[in-house]
Amino acid sequence: MKDLNCLHHITLCTGDAQEDYDFHTQTLGLRSIKKTLLYDGKVPIYHFYYSNASGEPSAIVTSFPMRHTGLKGRRGGNQIKTLMLSIPPGSAGYWLERLRGRGIDASACEKLGERRVAFTHPCGIPYELVEVEGDTRRGWDQAGVPLEAAIHGMHGIEVSVRDRDVMDDFVLEAWSCDRGADEGATVRFEMGRGGTGAIIDVVAEPDRHQGTWTFAEGVVHHCAFDIASLDLQKDYRAFVEGMGYTDISEVKDRGYFDSIYVRTPGGALFEAAVSKPQGWAVDEDPAHLGEEIKISPQFEQDRAQILDVIGRIDY
């Protein structure tokens, strides 16, 4: 089955909430489109959503700031390693200067024929800005980054695996992908429309230690992929489970989309998400997305107590 269209969002476990918010909205100039809470577990944790101007699937970066929990993760193999974001052609120089001007150790590099700027989130997760021709997703120019350099959305993810064959089989047979170019230990896979926003790069790192899978500071938790409808998602879930990938969840209502999760044989956690028809406007005026902290109705009466635990941020 080839039902996945592109990436939907990526979710990172970061450190301090204010630091994460400022890094994404000020340093990278992304738009805050939702501030809410993680729906799982007993300990309240923020869930921040950042995007380009439109917030469409493939253009969403989300984070769980973990610092108040004291849980530290270990980056390693069998885990999503790098978040790649798409920038306009010719803007790498702007980004090198901007990032270095803010004290971030950024460097230029080239891989798979793409010009890139590599750096890390303050919590240590690797990021790359990748120059992409003809990306029509709309950048956000209201946060200090001009449109000529604004981030279009996600370009793709890099997944580190200790044994590449089982992961390559999974992305080809179960996860809608076709094989693309390769370079060194990295093989590119693309799904649906292909190209930017639809890329999974699998890099074999057999000697790397196992990375953390739990919610813990400094690691990527999962990546979600876009699927068009709940009916397609139901069929897709049965298809993947029927292949023997039985570590797959039931549908979970995530407020703005409905999701299933599967633990891939390469270790990384993947999600297939169906956006709700109202999208981000389900609980906010579309012109004022992300301006206040949305707490799901069952916890609303505990708002003050929750904010005491997770910390109030300036925005």
Ligand SMILES: [Fe+2]
């Ligand atoms: Fe997710």
